[in-house]
Amino acid sequence: MPLGRSLSDQWRAYRAGAMTRKRAAELEGLGIVWDTADAGFEPSLGAAQAYYELHGTPAAPRQATALDQAVRQWLTNIRRPCGLGKHPIDGDS
Known part of the structure; x- marks a missing residue:
């Protein structure tokens, strides 16, 4: 099996909760x-x-960087609802 496909299968298993902790730790x-x-x-x-x-x-400003990383886009993303993840934090909406 090609490596990319195998990794995709592993990622899906991890997300579905069908992967053992041992396998997840080995991959990590x-x-x-x-x-x-x-x-x-x-x-x-x-x-x-x-x-x-x-x-x-x-x-x-738009082109701002610090430590060789773009700052503005990251700040914009985290200000959005659910900007730090897929689900809002309890109490946030």
């Missing part, structure tokens, strides 16, 4: 990332913090 040990938004959160937050410390505001 190989560098598999189940949620790219979660994986990118810390570096993006660090970039936003660096931008804020430098400029004193989180209101970044």
